[in-house]
Amino acid sequence: MLVLIAGGGSVGRHMASRLAASGHQIRIIDNDLKVVETRSKQAVFGVTWVFGDACDVGVLDSAGAREADVFTSVTGDDEDNLVVSLLAKQEFGVPRVIARVNNPRNEWLFTEMWGVDIAVSTPQLLTSLVEEAVSVGALVRLLSLERGRANLVEVTLTTDSPAVGTRISESHLPREAAVVAVIRAGHVIVPSPDLVLLDGDETIVLLTGSTEDEDALRIALVGEEH
């Protein structure tokens, strides 16, 4: 896949080398000529550097935005990330636009209004990770997919959980929820319907964005009283 990255800072460079290592074609756009020149010399296979302002339609066009499968805007400026996202979606129809949110106060702006399919905010990510670390026996939302139409949630089962000791197929999960993984004693188990859930299991569940399904899942995995 062709992935364009706006912003050649540490975030952009790290993403580029990881993605290139997994076989993707990467182009990084940066407006600092010095950075582009030095980085181009230390060539990484699969990564091309493009000098220019990513907020400029012409620069995006010559970087290949029209062919890009994914566009990620990870500069340190939220306003730049917004402009780049809007241009990528509006002018080049990039199927998947991902933007970095630097200041969590700006998060509300990073929506499809501005062409953003997925907004990634480090503080928000950290918060959910902390929540996940401290909350045993509660439902933690890990990731929102398809603009909120699906959520990946995590529940660490306790002895209070009605699901402990029952098969997944018999644990009264809502119809539109799927247990996609169970982490037991540090091992990832791909669950079969016959897997019996145990106390201490971390269950990763994919379900629709509806609150009814989330409530039903909470009742099934956490228990009523929570």
Add this chain to the structure above:
Amino acid sequence: MGLLNRIRSNTTPQQLADQEPEATPISDVVARSQVTVRGTITRIKAIPKSGMPSLAVTIDDGTATATAIWSGRRAIGGVTLGRRLDVTGTAVSSARGFEFYNPLYTLRE
């Protein structure tokens, strides 16, 4: 087309209306290309998108339909049902056919 040029051309619709640019039949549109399509407005819908108003206008040229979506507004003067409209922008394929986000537009007779 640069953003500035578009803003300029948006402010002088008369000049554009004088010269009838060639329009591509919607069924021939290639995804993610910059095109002009011309059709009759068959549907106007104000849809809230992430809490902000947005206007979706569907045009039909006999070969297929396409939808222009303008964000931040509920109506555009002159954009009424049955009116012929030119839409210029990047065709983005969606589940509902081609969509144009904040495209350049020209009202036709």
